[in-house]
Amino acid sequence: MMIKTHLTVIIFFILLLLSHVEYSILFAGIALITTFIPDLDSRFSKLGNKKVFRPVQFFVKHRGILHSFTLLLVLTLVFAFFVPVIALPFFLGYGMHIFLDSFTADGVAPFYPYKKRVYGSIKSGSTAENFIFVSFIVVDLVLLLLTFSHF
Numbered sequence: 001m002m003i004k005t006h007l008t009v010i011i012f013f014i015l016l017l018l019s020h021v022e023y024s025i026l027f028a029g030i031a032l033i034t035t036f037i038p039d040l041d042s043r044f045s046k047l048g049n050k051k052v053f054r055p056v057q058f059f060v061k062h063r064g065i066l067h068s069f070t071l072l073l074v075l076t077l078v079f080a081f082f083v084p085v086i087a088l089p090f091f092l093g094y095g096m097h098i099f100l101d102s103f104t105a106d107g108v109a110p111f112y113p114y115k116k117r118v119y120g121s122i123k124s125g126s127t128a129e130n131f132i133f134v135s136f137i138v139v140d141l142v143l144l145l146l147t148f149s150h151f
Helices: 003-020 024-034 037-041 051-059 069-082 084-101 127-148
Strands: none
Touching (some): 003 024, 003 127, 069 084
């Protein structure tokens, strides 16, 4: 999926959880930033096209280990022990990216190094993805209005 779709979906979850977390700005920032991480393995992504990430792309293939729940769980546990305040938003942002990509035609290998892939039928940039994108924009706007109408 395209990053714009990932962002609209993660904004939905941020808005749902924002009132339940202590450090809301940190929570939102970490969740938004980490939704970009799985695509560092692609030089066609927003961050992956930066030269600083080329070494990552040399060592891993697109939709490989960076798109796995295995790596997500390991990194989340490390954060939970050493920087607990970022563990949940990291898990949410990174995990939702992988979850959404599992619905695409390219799929993901969710339990790398186990190579079995999970596929969907949505093509990146397709009408189906655009429908998801627009739907989440509408829902995000409604949630924003509901969230901030109490102030």
